[in-house]
Amino acid sequence: MTFKDLHIISMKSFSRDMIDHILDTAEKLEPIASSKSKSDLLKGKVLAVMFFEPSTRTRMSFETAMMRLGGDVLSLGSVDASSIAKGETLADTIRVVQGYSNAIVLRHNKEGAAQLASEFSSVPIINAGDGAGHHPTQTFLDLYTIRRESHLEGLKIALAGDLKYGRTVHSLCYALSLYGAEITLVSPKELRMPAEIVDDLKSHNIKVRETDSIEEAITDVDVLYATRIQKERFPDPAEYRKVANSLQITPELLEKAKPELKVMHPLPRTNEIDPRVDDTPHACYFKQSFYGVPVRMALLALVMGALE
Amino acid sequence: MTFKDLHIISMKSFSRDMIDHILDTAEKLEPIASSKSKSDLLKGKVLAVMFFEPSTRTRMSFETAMMRLGGDVLSLGSVDASSIAKGETLADTIRVVQGYSNAIVLRHNKEGAAQLASEFSSVPIINAGDGAGHHPTQTFLDLYTIRRESHLEGLKIALAGDLKYGRTVHSLCYALSLYGAEITLVSPKELRMPAEIVDDLKSHNIKVRETDSIEEAITDVDVLYATRIQKERFPDPAEYRKVANSLQITPELLEKAKPELKVMHPLPRTNEIDPRVDDTPHACYFKQSFYGVPVRMALLALVMGALE
Amino acid sequence: MTFKDLHIISMKSFSRDMIDHILDTAEKLEPIASSKSKSDLLKGKVLAVMFFEPSTRTRMSFETAMMRLGGDVLSLGSVDASSIAKGETLADTIRVVQGYSNAIVLRHNKEGAAQLASEFSSVPIINAGDGAGHHPTQTFLDLYTIRRESHLEGLKIALAGDLKYGRTVHSLCYALSLYGAEITLVSPKELRMPAEIVDDLKSHNIKVRETDSIEEAITDVDVLYATRIQKERFPDPAEYRKVANSLQITPELLEKAKPELKVMHPLPRTNEIDPRVDDTPHACYFKQSFYGVPVRMALLALVMGALE
Numbered sequence: 068m069t070f071k072d073l074h075i076i077s078m079k080s081f082s083r084d085m086i087d088h089i090l091d092t093a094e095k096l097e098p099i100a101s102s103k104s105k106s107d108l109l110k111g112k113v114l115a116v117m118f119f120e121p122s123t124r125t126r127m128s129f130e131t132a133m134m135r136l137g138g139d140v141l142s143l144g145s146v147d148a149s150s151i152a153k154g155e156t157l158a159d160t161i162r163v164v165q166g167y168s169n170a171i172v173l174r175h176n177k178e179g180a181a182q183l184a185s186e187f188s189s190v191p192i193i194n195a196g197d198g199a200g201h202h203p204t205q206t207f208l209d210l211y212t213i214r215r216e217s218h219l220e221g222l223k224i225a226l227a228g229d230l231k232y233g234r235t236v237h238s239l240c241y242a243l244s245l246y247g248a249e250i251t252l253v254s255p256k257e258l259r260m261p262a263e264i265v266d267d268l269k270s271h272n273i274k275v276r277e278t279d280s281i282e283e284a285i286t287d288v289d290v291l292y293a294t295r296i297q298k299e300r301f302p303d304p305a306e307y308r309k310v311a312n313s314l315q316i317t318p319e320l321l322e323k324a325k326p327e328l329k330v331m332h333p334l335p336r337t338n339e340i341d342p343r344v345d346d347t348p349h350a351c352y353f354k355q356s357f358y359g360v361p362v363r364m365a366l367l368a369l370v371m372g373a374l375e
Numbered sequence: 376m377t378f379k380d381l382h383i384i385s386m387k388s389f390s391r392d393m394i395d396h397i398l399d400t401a402e403k404l405e406p407i408a409s410s411k412s413k414s415d416l417l418k419g420k421v422l423a424v425m426f427f428e429p430s431t432r433t434r435m436s437f438e439t440a441m442m443r444l445g446g447d448v449l450s451l452g453s454v455d456a457s458s459i460a461k462g463e464t465l466a467d468t469i470r471v472v473q474g475y476s477n478a479i480v481l482r483h484n485k486e487g488a489a490q491l492a493s494e495f496s497s498v499p500i501i502n503a504g505d506g507a508g509h510h511p512t513q514t515f516l517d518l519y520t521i522r523r524e525s526h527l528e529g530l531k532i533a534l535a536g537d538l539k540y541g542r543t544v545h546s547l548c549y550a551l552s553l554y555g556a557e558i559t560l561v562s563p564k565e566l567r568m569p570a571e572i573v574d575d576l577k578s579h580n581i582k583v584r585e586t587d588s589i590e591e592a593i594t595d596v597d598v599l600y601a602t603r604i605q606k607e608r609f610p611d612p613a614e615y616r617k618v619a620n621s622l623q624i625t626p627e628l629l630e631k632a633k634p635e636l637k638v639m640h641p642l643p644r645t646n647e648i649d650p651r652v653d654d655t656p657h658a659c660y661f662k663q664s665f666y667g668v669p670v671r672m673a674l675l676a677l678v679m680g681a682l683e
Numbered sequence: 684m685t686f687k688d689l690h691i692i693s694m695k696s697f698s699r700d701m702i703d704h705i706l707d708t709a710e711k712l713e714p715i716a717s718s719k720s721k722s723d724l725l726k727g728k729v730l731a732v733m734f735f736e737p738s739t740r741t742r743m744s745f746e747t748a749m750m751r752l753g754g755d756v757l758s759l760g761s762v763d764a765s766s767i768a769k770g771e772t773l774a775d776t777i778r779v780v781q782g783y784s785n786a787i788v789l790r791h792n793k794e795g796a797a798q799l800a801s802e803f804s805s806v807p808i809i810n811a812g813d814g815a816g817h818h819p820t821q822t823f824l825d826l827y828t829i830r831r832e833s834h835l836e837g838l839k840i841a842l843a844g845d846l847k848y849g850r851t852v853h854s855l856c857y858a859l860s861l862y863g864a865e866i867t868l869v870s871p872k873e874l875r876m877p878a879e880i881v882d883d884l885k886s887h888n889i890k891v892r893e894t895d896s897i898e899e900a901i902t903d904v905d906v907l908y909a910t911r912i913q914k915e916r917f918p919d920p921a922e923y924r925k926v927a928n929s930l931q932i933t934p935e936l937l938e939k940a941k942p943e944l945k946v947m948h949p950l951p952r953t954n955e956i957d958p959r960v961d962d963t964p965h966a967c968y969f970k971q972s973f974y975g976v977p978v979r980m981a982l983l984a985l986v987m988g989a990l991e
Contacts (some may be wrong), residue, residue, distance in 0.1 A: 102419065102420065102421075102477055105418065105419035106419070111715075111721035111722070111751070111753075112718065112722065112749055113718075113750055113751065115743075121452075122469055123451065125450065126452070126884055127423075127449055127451075127472065127475050128475055130449055130511075131421055131449055131475040131476065134421055134447035134449065135419070135421065137419075140745055141743055141747055141750065143743075144737075144739065144742070145741065154951070154953055155950075155951035155952075158958075159951060159952065160952070162969045162972075163950060163969065163972045164743065166746040166969065166970075166972055166973030166976065167744055167973075167976060168741050169718055169749065187563065191640075214768065222672055303880035334463075334467070334471060335462070335463035335467060336463075337462055342466075353470045353471065353474065355473075357472045357474030357475075360474065360475060407727075409783055410727065410728065413726065413727035414727070417929065429760070431759065432779055434760070435731075435759075435780065435783050436783055439729055439784065442729055442755035443727070443729065444728075478711040489777035491767065508725055561978075576858060586767065592991055610814045620907075642771075642775070642779060643775060644771075645772070646771055646777065646834055650774075661779065661782065662782075663783055664778075664779045665782030
């Protein structure tokens, strides 16, 4: 199994063996991520970071990952300031930037952008989100967090919030199906998981339960994964507030959960998690954010051929 | 005396011994700052630079300081492009970024921001200006400049310009009081040093003189510290021009000064210093700007535990 | 011949010997540019990159060049965010930034800015474009591309497109005159090469031919250098389209060319080159873009005194 020169576009192209190898590699690199040891693994290499729409934490964790491995980061800068304003195609931009770098992290507002870029690039493309499309490195870090803080094998997980538009949870469901999880889906009717994804999970022999009550969902799960509910999805602000309140995670709610329950969130959060939860042993979202660093280190080192 | 993990929020928490140790350390690191020797002291470390309002020279000198010591710099980028636009709290942002870095330099428009950040951060916070609050690293570099180019012990100094709103001069006055300086305050009536600061200085046995004549002030001082006078402080532009002209530093004015007088300014300047002064031996402001590098190197190396 | 501390402002100050030495150095460094070997030649050095107007590929290739040699990059950031917004002069900005860096790359919208900067800087200034003025590093990379992909000695070259305003081609013509090229100028009447440049070339015994037919020009040349034609130059959009179409480079057109013809373009392109040309052996513009890296590595290493 070699990852050298592999484009990372979508979770769908990763088998369970490949995922396990990436998570194993991340675990080996974690002491470097937390600055307990140093590395020159990617010394002399340049990572181009091209964010055509902003995503501060994704960008920063990729940059830190590259730096912690001794590599350098080349930034596209703000898009207004780039040749794109002069009407250059993405294909041309990629063909230029590949000449300046050893790998390209691409965030783009258009679905399919990363796939397109990979067709014009001789260096590996890592998709850091392509609009309504994929964001595989988020899923890798979610899996890594579950493995480090709970367990992937025989996992019981509840996914709560916007399950309709939430790219993150779609991709996570697919990956969890490789590990045979039991999944509880918690959402208001307006934001239910698309039926084809539910059917797909069931066809993989995944136990799926749907509910709109977070109280009901929380009692026997190992992980509660909350996602942001966007105000813009609701025509009526009052309806938004009602839904947001009904799904809010509070210390009182967590009293009904198992002591070892971990609460995850891709961040930034708005009101989904009461700040009083931060001080409980359930809170896992800031660790999850940190785990983006070892996971992205693993991906960078693997696709640049610095590790097998 | 250890500085490891210390937050640098305000000058008020530094004793004279601590300040001396920082300045001693800066002096040792100066050859690295001026590229006469190289260092890997902070290799493998990442400094997060979070400027919620722009301050080019402060940011650049922190970044250079980190790089000269072999470390890497992670930038928040422009604030519009960050999660802050999605409504994330500063506390959450800090808790994420601490997972990506070994120290955080924070510039914020709100007073108290650095203090707040320090309460949520496991890595040291360095305050690079918090609105009307503090900007301690500016004071450290001012002290270092005085020590290198003149002398801290028994110093006679004139502070000229906007002494009412000038955060820089308030903080410098406090620090100089630890060294027993004689201070002459030169300002128009509208921009006089607040009475409580003057009283506080006197209670520390500091000789303080107030005047609105820079000619009178300049004759026997070792250092003349000029600050920017902001047009916006004056309702009447004519009044602004009159005041600005009366305080302008010119070669003619400097003929009345001691030959060893040093002129300092935090920069950027507008009209406070005639460009013809640049070529005189009195001009010290560009050196002062450079001295920000060794001083920030010292602070970075100390709080990250790379030096004792 | 030493380049240490030399300001790189305009091609006019470079003799053929100097150019040859720069190109020789670039060729030696090319394996590092393409990541086949590593270098610490500029370790501990800091390059300040000050772009007062955006130019993504020029900036990125300078940054990569510096990183590939083990050096660090300090960015001015966006101009709005800088002291320039507070009314600081370029001279003051340069005098501050030289204290933070070992060389400064300057891009500015005003002609003469790089020359002005060099008068206030103790570290070398590299002009990365000063409005209607010069952009010497583009010319160096054009020459390097010609030398690597064709030959400089006895070159037959056609320059097509906007020859009136195209700073790039003016500077390239001057440099080629040092090598005794035969030059064919292809442009619509509105965008012809200024007469004084044509006269100057002829006075250097350069064979110059002018035509508006690219079919005619292309038959016997070694290199076809296309430049962007800006819509804004034409009062009438229909006229623009007519001219742009008549100069477009297509696979059909290239059937009339020598097999070894190389097509160059400074990029970004709009419609000057049909994307179907990309897959022909004539296409040389993405390689040309890559060659900016070894050329800029050579210039950085030479002016910072790391190579002789």
